[in-house]
Amino acid sequence: MKFFRSHVLVSVDPQCLEMGAHEIVDALNDELVSWGLIDEIQVLETSRLGDPTRFGPDLVVYPENVHYANLSVDDIPYLVEEQFLKGRVVEKFVAKETIVTDDELGAPKAKEVRIVLRNCGKIDPHNIEEYIAEDGYQALANALTSMTPEQVIDEVMRSGLRGRGGAGFPAARKWQLCRQVPDNPKYLTCNADEGDPGAFMNRRVLESDPHSVVEGMILAAYAIGASMGYVYCRAEYPIAVANLNVAIEQAREFGFLGNNIFGTDFSFDLEVRMGAGAFVCGEETALIASIEGRRGEPRPRPPFPAVKGVWGKPTNNNNVETYAVVPQILLHGADWYSAMGTEKSKGTKTFAIAGDVVNTGLIEVPFGLSLRDVIFDVGGGIKDGKKFKAIQTGGPMGGCLVEEHLDLPLDYEALTAAGSMMGSGGLIIMDDETCMVDIARFFMEFTQEESCGKCTPCRVGTRRILDILEKICNGKGTLADIDRLEMLCEEVAKNSLCGLGQGAPNPVVSTLKHFREEYIAHVVEKRCPAKVCRALIRYEITASTCTGCTVCARNCPVEAISGERRQVHTIDAKTCIRCGICAQVCNFNAISVESG
């Protein structure tokens, strides 16, 4: 009988098979043969080892009894070399007993205060009774039976609540303006277009706690005297649309929507309207045009929607989050709410943290916390021990903030003064491997594509700014291009009709301000300091560390890598499109990227 010093049990449960378990068995045998280990280590197939949806494909090594999970064929050469040749456990492949939680919204972290997000993940969004059990619709009952519309407006006014869609206009002031317009019927719209890439606060509330938005809208409608409301939701959020529709249906059944709500003479109904993939429809006049079934092009204001909105009638438009906090304010009182936050920014704000930070996901914090608190305390700091470089706030029309801004309090005024803006609450955190010229180009590509084309400065200007940025990223820019950029930015910002064009230059202006030397490196030295811009970088294999495992060659999308097995591999620079996949998949850290 043969004596094996180790056994490898590979799970070939049907789900693992689908994920490539047999390929892993083949790769293992292959690798063992090539190292001459096939008589010492036996590969066996077994049934399920761990939950395949979390661990598959996986295997266990005996006698060490180590469980390796989420493997791919490409992990095998490294695994065999480390585990069986060098006798070391490969920590990074070891199955980790992570408790599967809500990966967007874990337990509240220190410094978090959850008001808008309080029910998310806790109640069943399809069951109105669970919302009611959390004091849902109580504010509505109180308001309708014991408060006048003016009193509702007054309470929200005193709370200091400002619109959460970006500009931060006081919510109750807007309601008052609309209420005072002597024209009927009046309409309500809820802006659920959330087009800022990197922001998903509104989506989460709509999916997990739709009734809070419905109740907030009914309260606002009562305050304004509106009889019909529309939630305008982007088409990218099908679950939000579905859950909202369920919520509206249930609210109707319970008599919270429809005629004579709570036996009063107040009647109001609500409908969801879907967008169809146009970012500019987040702008309120474009949103109204889209609800009316037309092209979503903004129009000049005034007249403001409060005077002429949907179907030419007075319309109040607020963001999802603005509406969702209203029931809480009425329930706990204006003083409770205004005790949180800063002098001019009251209450809490939700933020979506994405990018190079340890804890990505949603948070809700009182205004006034510093960016440092948000990134390093709540966000857990920068991923993989890298260095913080910049944070983009306010989305594609916002700006970037840097180290020197980290102690700024997060509120509307402070961010604007620093050259960015609050926006809707998307925070993109970038580490020192991010190229700021490339980021500016990326945002400009976005706004250029989303420009509705109605006015020339935006339509033509964004195109020209983008052309210059592309030229710079391709190493073809000149110093004169940088001056031209600045001029164009000024013109586009000044002469565009709506906030899209007016804000489009912001990412360029702010990166030029804080990272001018990166632009200069691109045009003068033809070098991308962060080693991102493909035209200015090259990938190289370090002969001394390359083990010839072939993984890079198998993953290269253009077959630019060659080399015999166990021999040092080389990259053909002419074929290489500098995508960086090889460096990502090389387990031996043998591939580096250089620029200049």
Next chain:
Amino acid sequence: MPEITQTEEICENKRALLDEIIATHRHRPGALMVILNETQKQVGYVSEPMQRYVAKKMRVPVGAVHGVVTFYSFFTTQPRGKHTVKFCMGTACYVGGVPQLMDKAKQLTGTDIGKTTADGQLTMEVCRCVGACSQAPVVTVDDEVVGRIKPNKFPQLIKKLLEG
């Protein structure tokens, strides 16, 4: 008014579906967007003959329907493949490695992003942020969000779609 050149007719089933969609929604204010959205969802695209048909039924100029269809990126005038993969190009996903996934997909399918494979099996498109940024890099497969994709796990996903 943009010229509409396509002349091919709409088949029976699609016409019946369109009739039903139009009948259900035509009396709602702002019905055009709702009808086009439903058509895109149920039929899968809104071809030029379909646009003309909707215009006729709704008694609005063809140009108005065409104008709306071309304005919004969700409306497509041609049918998609059996499966659709959309590559999220929101900020988090752009930085998080979606461009690399697109390079890989192009190689595996021999087809450009924005196109359908010759056998009609798979359409690949770029899309805007789907709001799952904390799971970047993200693609959607037939409207289902798939996040945290490693470049060397991705080929399997594509191969499966090309086969099944």
